[in-house]
Amino acid sequence: MLRSRFVSLPKTVKRSISTNIPVLQKATDPIQQLFLDKLREYKSKSTGGKLVDPTPEIVSERESELEKLSVQYGGDKGVDMTQFPQFKFDEPSVDTGLDKK
Structure with a gap:
């Protein structure tokens, strides 16, 4: 049903929809652009998953929470609770009953 409605649209409408999609993906809002710039800045400052510009209070609070x-x-x-746990599964002994005569 929806397909039949879309097929009935003129080709010019179909083309304008497809050409406007990349335009809509850019940040046109200045606040959104500031947010994206700040994310890129933090990404460049971040090294190895550590905190960006930590204060001694933040580091001590993190340690106490951990x-x-x-x-x-x-x-x-x-x-070290930040490491994934190591599991060890022992092979269970199975008694088949063949050893008894």
């Missing part, structure tokens, strides 16, 4: 999380989720002192 310590609270490690205590809450079972991490001991010296355990």
